[in-house]
Amino acid sequence: MYQEGDELMFISSEIFKERIEWITNTLQKNDFTLILLDNGMEEKWNEMCARIEEKISPDKEYVVNLTGGTKYISLAVQSVFEKHNKKKLYYLPSPKNHLLRPLWSDDTVIPVKYRVNVEEYMKAYNIKKSNPKSLTKKITDTQYLFERYTQDSLNKNILEKLRPYRDKKNKTFLISDLEKETKENIRDFLLDINFLADPDSSEINKDEIQYLTGGWFEEYIYDLIEKRLNPEDIKLGVRIGEAKLQQNNELDVVFTLGNKLFVIECKTGVGKESIFNQTVYKAAALKETLLGLPSSSYIFSLIPENKKFTQRAKYMGITYCDVTYFTNDNKLNSLIEDIKRNAYD
Structure with missing residues (x-):
């Protein structure tokens, strides 16, 4: 729906001003209009409507999303824009991915085709x-470990003794040192599960221990x-x-x-x-x-x-x-x- 050249307008109470910044940062849009309702104004109908009306132009067409905000603010927004000659009102029934068109002559819904990725979602919530x-390993190796674990044919006692090494500062560990400290035959265990790319390897790294545990x-x-x-x-x-x-x-x-x-x-x-x-x-x-x-x-x-x-x-x-x-x-x-x-x- 948004096209190059369109302008963004946000109507928000003072307490949610910061969230507008999160959204515009995600969209990478610095040129937008913010109609900010002073603290307490969100419950004063006439003041809200007047604040919105003074910021909109009779020459522009507005596509209005009535979703979000308090119900009272949404009603005020709807009331103001209903009087405008060039307007299209929409409502998004969250969490669904389509738009409804209130006050239109039919009940046609408009699908929302855009899909957010993980990074966009995180940015929108300021995370x-x-x-x-x-x-860490090929998926076939991972599936093999899953089968061994769920069939109870994996030495879980050794895995528990290796777990504390996940949090140590060392980047690599000598297998011989691990055997002395855990009093377990670590090398035979690793060979049994086909874990060592080189059977003669003398060490494993921290990432591999995190993977195993x-x-x-x-x-x-x-x-x-x-x-x-x-x-x-x-x-x-x-x-x-x-x-x-x-x-x-x-x-x-x-x-x-x-x-x-x-x-x-x-x-x-x-x-x-x-x-x-x-x-x-x-x-x-x-x-x-x-x-x-x-x-x-x-x-x-x-x-x-x-x-x-x-x-x-x-x-x-x-x-x-x-x-x-x-x-x-x-x-x-x-x-x-x-x-x-x-x-x-």
């Missing part, structure tokens, strides 16, 4: 993000989503934080589909109730404070079915999926269809 991670499941889900859903955009391991805040959070897998943002937290194990609670509270807090209402958050785990966990996550607005969703084709297909409905309904 700073890091560059995404790249895949859970990163492989993130990459498995990344590949699964990309193939089954074909999203508009998908990223792996993106660190985010609000521009004003110093604290960062990592999104394991994040993608956009149907102009909605989906975030997946991947956990090979959250069996302890305290760990699960921490994970679900973090996901809920991120959704509420940073990612915006249109986002959908999921926790994917490889532990057995736990109805208590499922209900607690649902109560917090999070969808929780245990290992059965990834080993049972019917449940996986149902999950994929649910995400599609969430994206396009």
Whole structure:
């Protein structure tokens, strides 16, 4: 609908002025008109209408989006522009991707064809993000680990002993040192899962340890989503934080589909109730404070079915999926269809 040469106009209360800047920064548009309603004016009908009327020109045609803002402001905007000879009024029934045309003679809907990517979504909410991670291993290696893990033929005790090394400053680790410290035969384990490109290698790096201790499941889900859903955009391991805040959070897998943002937290194990609670509270807090209402958050785990966990996550607005969703084709297909409905309904 927007064409080169068109001008943008925003009508906003004072408290949302900053959000207009987020939107225009995302659009990379510096030339726009802002009609700012003073604090308290948003409940004063005549003052609102007068402020808007003094800023619009009888010679221009206006395409007006009535979506957003308080209902009272939207009514005032509609009232002012209804009197204008050159106007087209539209309403976007969020979160759907089409426009309605109030006061027109028919009920034709206009599809919204544009699709936002992850970076655009983040910018619109003033969220700073890091560059995404790249895949550590070939997807065939990741699928092999998934099969070994879900068939309980992977030495999970060794994986747990390697987990603390994820947070160490070292970039590489001698396998012999790891064996001494963990009292485990690390080399035989790595050879058993065909992990070493060179069987005689004497070290593994930090990225490989992160991959072994859970990163492989993130990459498995990344590949699964990309193939089954074909999203508009998908990223792996993106660190985010609000521009004003110093604290960062990592999104394991994040993608956009149907102009909605989906975030997946991947956990090979959250069996302890305290760990699960921490994970679900973090996901809920991120959704509420940073990612915006249109986002959908999921926790994917490889532990057995736990109805208590499922209900607690649902109560917090999070969808929780245990290992059965990834080993049972019917449940996986149902999950994929649910995400599609969430994206396009």
